[in-house]
Amino acid sequence: MNSRFRDTSEQDRPLERPTRRRPLLLAGGAVAVGLLVLLGGGRLRQMLSADSAVSAARLSIATVDVAPLTRDVAGEGRVVAAQSPTLFAPGAGTVTLAVKAGDPVKRGQVLACVDSPELTNRLAQERSNVDALRADLARAEVEARQQTAALQSAYENARIDQQTAANDLARQTQAFEAGATARMQVERAQDALAKARLALDQARDLRGLKTDSLKLDVQAKQSALSRQQLLVTDLERQVAELQVRSPVDGQVGQLFIADRTNVARDARLLSVIDLSALEVQMQVAESFARELQPGMPGEINGNGQRWAGQVSSVSPEVVNGEVAARLRFAGAQPEQLRQNQRLSVRVLLDKRDKVLGVARGSFVDESGGSFAYVVRDGVAQKVPVKLGARSLERVEVISGLVAGDRVVISGAENFKGAERVLIAD
CATH class of the missing domain: 2.40.50.100 (RNA polymerase II/Efflux pump adaptor protein, barrel-sandwich hybrid domain)
Structure with missing residues (x-):
């Protein structure tokens, strides 16, 4: 019976006596936390105030500095004829x-x-009209001379009649004074002289009016002939063409x-195709095309050589977001070039020696140039900025940044618009 029941010896365990080691550990941890707070309180506050954290390996950071800024447009062009009528x-x-x-x-x-029979026949017809008008002009000139002679003859006759009437009046007056004739004869002679004078005045006026009329007729014929000759000259030009x-x-x-x-x-x-005057045509993005102007210097590379160029023209039409621009060779034209040959082209838009700027990155397009993330003490702070001129490698900083600032130029999309982001090593 006793062998069936177990005692409690297996359940009883001796208790260890408490030691002083644990309080010491707790005290040491508190001291360590206190030292951490004292020594790295600023860093800890930054960590706690950051909205998120991003690994530095996912970012590209550049330093703001003062350096030359060269703005240019580069691309591939093809050789085209400057004149291809x-x-x-x-x-x-x-x-x-x-x-x-x-x-x-x-x-x-x-x-x-x-071969244009219509144009040729028209020229022959108009030439015939010229001959007809020339004959009309000659006839009008002959008639004008005849009528002028007749008018002159009538005038001379009237002048002679006046002189005759004046002489007759003088004889009648002398005879009347001598008592050899009656006064009636003197009065008749006076009337005849008055009529002769009137006829002379009429002949003079008619001669002047008729002469002017004849001149106008001749001038009208000459004008018609000149007009017809101009028409023939134009038709002759068309036939020659x-x-x-x-x-x-x-x-x-x-x-x-x-x-x-x-x-x-x-x-x-x-x-x-005029192969003696070749140019290089390139396609330029619409954003850069606004700044392109004829006369800007450029550079043309190909066949292992480099030639100086100059922008000769910029197309006013935008096609698929691009504008066609042409460059001419500044010096002698290379002889080895061929139509539609591919060459590298570079156009210098602007060059300045001392410009506050930073390396160009995706932040320029992502933010629209309105803000940037500046890294200070391991935290990227979002600050408003104003950017200016932009090249393929650098962008000018007008305000918001100073020389020495470290800016996140790419990878800022990982911040998701946060104001402060911790940069984790």
Whole structure:
């Protein structure tokens, strides 16, 4: 019976006597915390005040300094002809080509002929009208001379009649004074003289009026002839232009029609490329294109060589967010260049020696240049800034930063807009 029941000897355990070691450990921990607070209170407060923490390995940090700022635009360009005129049909008709694509041509060389019967016939008709008007002018001049002679004769007769009447009056007056004639004869002579004077005045006035009228008629005929001659001259020019000539020395580029094709007026015929004047065309982003101006210096690289260039023109049209700009060679044109050859192009927009700035990074585009994160004592603080000129490598700082500030230039998107962020090592 007693063997079936166990005693409590296995459950009883001796208790250890309390020692003084634990209070000492607690006291030492309190001292350590106190020292930590005293020695690193600022750092601890920063850690506690930060909104979040980001590893420094995920960030790029640059220092604000004073250095030269060079703003430029670089890209790839292709060689194009400065002059590449397209020739059009001066009139409707059948075109006969005198050259082929790629043929070298000289200035003034006939490239194509347009057979335009309509224009040729019109020229012949207008020339015939010129002959008719010239005959009308000659006839008007002859008639003017005839009528002028008749008017002059009538005037001379009237003048003679007046002189005759004056002489008759003088004789009648002498006879009356001598008593050889009656007073009635004197009065008749006076009336005849008055009529002769009136006839002379009328003949003089009629001669002047008629002469002016004849001159106007002749001038009208001359004006009509001159107008017709101008029309013929213009038609002769148009007929001469039916022979399409090259405006420059160069090479035939592209033929837009086949030989013996009937075309309408102003139809495209062919293009000529002037290889003596080449330029380099590049595509520039719209944001930089606003600052491009003709005359800006540039640099052209290719074939292991470098040439000085100058912006010659900037297109006013934006296509797909880009603007076409052309550069001409500042010196002699290289001979080894070919049409559509690819070259590297760089255009200098601005260059200043001493500019407060920082390396360009994603923060410029992400923040729009309105704020930046400045790293001080391991904490990135968000501060408002104002940025100025920008190049591919640097950006100018106008306000908000000073030389020596360390700025997060990329990776700031990890901060998610926080005001203060702890930078963890």
